Amino acid sequence: METLAGAEFAPEMTYLNTASSGLLPARTVAAMHTAVTRAAAGRPTDMFADVEASRASFARLAGVPAARVAAGASVAVYCGLIAGSLPAGAEVLAAEGEFSSLVTPFVVRGDLKVRFVPLESLAESVRPGTALVAVSAVQSADGRMADLAAIRTAARAHGARTLVDASQSVGWLPLDATRDDFTVAVAFKWLCCPRGVGFLVVPEDLGGVTPVLAGWVAGEEPWASCYGPVAELAHSARRFDESPSLFSYAGARHSLALIEELGPAAIGRHDIALADRFRAGLDRIGQQPIAAPGSAIVSAPGLGHRRDELSRAGVELSDRAGNLRAAFHLYNSPADVDRLLDALSG
Numbered sequence: 001m002e003t004l005a006g007a008e009f010a011p012e013m014t015y016l017n018t019a020s021s022g023l024l025p026a027r028t029v030a031a032m033h034t035a036v037t038r039a040a041a042g043r044p045t046d047m048f049a050d051v052e053a054s055r056a057s058f059a060r061l062a063g064v065p066a067a068r069v070a071a072g073a074s075v076a077v078y079c080g081l082i083a084g085s086l087p088a089g090a091e092v093l094a095a096e097g098e099f100s101s102l103v104t105p106f107v108v109r110g111d112l113k114v115r116f117v118p119l120e121s122l123a124e125s126v127r128p129g130t131a132l133v134a135v136s137a138v139q140s141a142d143g144r145m146a147d148l149a150a151i152r153t154a155a156r157a158h159g160a161r162t163l164v165d166a167s168q169s170v171g172w173l174p175l176d177a178t179r180d181d182f183t184v185a186v187a188f189k190w191l192c193c194p195r196g197v198g199f200l201v202v203p204e205d206l207g208g209v210t211p212v213l214a215g216w217v218a219g220e221e222p223w224a225s226c227y228g229p230v231a232e233l234a235h236s237a238r239r240f241d242e243s244p245s246l247f248s249y250a251g252a253r254h255s256l257a258l259i260e261e262l263g264p265a266a267i268g269r270h271d272i273a274l275a276d277r278f279r280a281g282l283d284r285i286g287q288q289p290i291a292a293p294g295s296a297i298v299s300a301p302g303l304g305h306r307r308d309e310l311s312r313a314g315v316e317l318s319d320r321a322g323n324l325r326a327a328f329h330l331y332n333s334p335a336d337v338d339r340l341l342d343a344l345s346g
Contacts, residue, residue, distance in 0.1 A: 002333050002334075003330065003331050003332060003333045004262055004266070004267060004270050004330040004331075005025075005330050005331040007026065008025035008026050008027065008258060008331075009023050009025060009026070009331040010026070011023060011331065013314040013315065013316055014314055014315040014316065014336045014339050014340065015316050015331070015332070015336075016315065016316060016317050016326045016327060016328060016332065016336060016340060017316045017317055017318055017326075017327060018189055018190060018327040018328070018329040019140060019143075019168060019189060019297050019318065019325060019327035020189070020318050020327075021188055021189060021195070022171075022188060022189050022190055022191065022192040022193070022329065023192060023329075023331055024192060024193075024194065024251065024255065025192055025254065025255055025258050027254040027255075027257075027258065028192070028193070028194065028251035028252070028254045028255045028258075029251070030254075031250050031251050031253075031254050032194065032247055032248075032250055032251040034250075035047060035246075035247055035250035035251075036247060039247075045250070047244075047246035047247070047249060047250050048244075048246070050246070050249040050250045050252070050253045051071050051241075051244045051246070051249045052066075053253040054071065054193075054197065054249050054252045054253045054256055055069050055071045055199070055238075057253060057256035057257060057260060058071075058185075058187070058191075058199045058256060060260060061170060061171075061175060061191075061256070061259065061260065061264065062166075062170070062175050062176070062177035062183060062199075062201055063175065063176045063177060063178055064177045064178055064201055066236075067235075067236035067237060067238075068177075068201050068202055068203070068204065068236070068237050069199055069200070069201055069237050070199065070200040070201075070202065070237040070238060070239075070240035070241050070242075071197075071198075071199060071238075071241050071242070071244060071249070072198050072199070072200065072240070072241060072242035072244070073186075073196045073197060073198050073242055073244075073245055073248075074101070074186070074198055074242070075099075075101040075102060075165060075167060075184045075185070075186055075198060076101040076102075076104065076105055077198075077213065077242060078184045078198070078200040078240070079101065079102055079103075079104075079105040079106070079134070079163070079184060080105040081200075081209050081210075081211070081212065081213065081240060082105075082132070082163060082182055082207070082209060083105040083106045083109055083112070084109075084209075084210065084212060085207070085208050085209045085210060086106075086109075086112060086131055086132065087131075088111040088112070089111065089112070089113065090112055090113065090131035090132070091112070091113040091114075091115060091129050091130045091131055091132075092106045092112055092113070092114045092115070092130075092131065092132045092133075092134055093115050093117065093122065093125060093126060093130050093132070093133045093134070093160075094106075094114065094115070094116055094117075094133070094134045094135065095116065095117065095118065095119040095122055095135055095136075095139070095146070096116045096117065096118055096119070097119075097139070097141055098116070098134070098135070098136060098139075099136055099139075099140045099141075099165065099167075101165075102134055102135075102136060102163075102165045102184075103116075103134060106132075106134065119135075119139065119144055119146060120147075122135060122146065122147075122150075122151050122154075123147060123150035123151045123153070123154040124154070126151070126154040126155055126157070126158050126160055127158060128158055128159075129158075130155070130158055130160040131160055131161065132160060132161050132162070132163055133151055133154075133155050133160055133161070133162050133163070134162075134163040134165075135148075135151060135162075135163070135164060135165070136164070136165040136166075136167070136168060136169075137164055137165065137166050137168065137169040137170075137173065137175075138168040138169040138173065138295060138296075138297060139168070139292075139297075140167075140168050140320070141299065141320045141321055141323070141325070142290040142292060142297070142299035142320070142323060142325070143168075143275075143290070143292040143295035143296070143297025143298060143299055143325070143327075144290065144291070144292045144295065145169075145292060145293075145294060145295050146164075148164065148179070148180075152179055152180065161181040161182070161207075162180040162181050162182070163180070163181065163182040163183075163184070164177075164180045164182070164183050164184075165183075165184050165185065166183055166184070166185040167184070167185045167186045167189055167190075168189065168190070168297065169190070170185050170190060170191060170264070171189070171190030171191045171192070171259050171264060171267065171329075172190050172264055172267045172268040172271045172272075172296050172329065172330075173264065173268055173296075174264045174265050174268065175264070177201040180201075181202075181203050181207060182200065182201065182202060182203075182207060183199075183200070183201040184198070184199070184200050184201075185198060185199055186198040187199065187252060187255070187256070190296075190329060191252075191255055191256060191259055192255040192258065192259065192329075193248070193251065193252040193255040193256065194245075194247075194248040194251045194252060194255075195248065196245030196247075196248035196249075197245065197248050197249060197252045200237065200240055201237070202237045202240065206237065206239070209240065211233060211239045211240050213240075213242065214230055214233060214239060214240075215230075215243055216230065216243075217238075217241045217242075217243055217244070218230060218233055218234055218238065218239045218240070218241055219231070219232060219233065219234060220232040220233065220234045220235060262330060267329070267330050268296070270330060271296035271328045271329055271330070271332075272294060272295070272296055272328075274296075274328035274332055274333075274334065274336070274337055275295060275296050275297070275298050275326075275328050277334060277337045278298050278326055278328070278337050278340065278341070279298055281337065281338075281341040282298075282300055282341075282344075284341075285341065285344060285345045287300050287303065287344075288300075288301070289301075290323065296327060296328050296329065297325060297326070297327050297328075298325070298326045298327075298328075299320065299323040299324070299325045299326075300323060300324040300325075300326075301322070301323050302322060302323070303323065303324035303344070304319035304320065304321070304322040304323050304324050304325075305319070305322070306324060306344070307319040307324060310324075310340070310343055310344075313343050315339060315340050315343055317340075326340065
């Protein structure tokens, strides 16, 4: 079990912080460098083709047609679109401590009923009148995994829709977005893309969402939609596109291609094995991680204060709510795990 990275990554430290931001592969850096230098010389490339290649690649990873995928930059923006589509008084059910970008757009509307329950109680808490269940597949703070199958079953039984944030799972946990009404994800974590890339998956009927952020790129014929109101919105999820961060997408298509080449299932087996190695090591040194079996994220309670010390020692992790959060990905190896354990026990 060595890294899966080949020659694509060259971290200068033990990098275990993918849950905050993934490393960029060499092919992505090269593509962005080419795009920037060509633009500086007045010879720009067709980076809109990069957006379409990225959309198609994410669609394959999500198991949906590209027509169901909108390309943008932000989970919060897309959650805001979905929040705006709900009728006044609708109930939204979410987990306590959920990532703010997923839930805040529903709260700030002011006329929705947003109810928070423990993650483990989400499925049993769906009730008549619940309009939407919003949940991260994997919790950012501690790596706990939602029981999506149970949540979907309960939502369907009560006529509720589901919104899944896959930001902390897509790339290492196989994704089937056909099972949910809406899926959102940023791509700068486990998909190893530059910041400024994110996706929204909508139902085939577009989910009743109004494209209130529509600009010229949302037109069925974008280059014919530059002046005056867009006469014809895209017939696909592209009507929800944000104006793209083109240099980011110039790199993103190559990062996404790498994830496709390796396969999320193989990446997941690698990542989870490393996480389990760390869990076992924590147990040996008398530390008990937050229970999150099968997750590539491991959170150790009460050790968050050691984050800066570990960083100075060349090991990058995160401090989340006082917990030390480690995230294991394709460019990590058993030696990285052992180096962290040695630093913690030293």
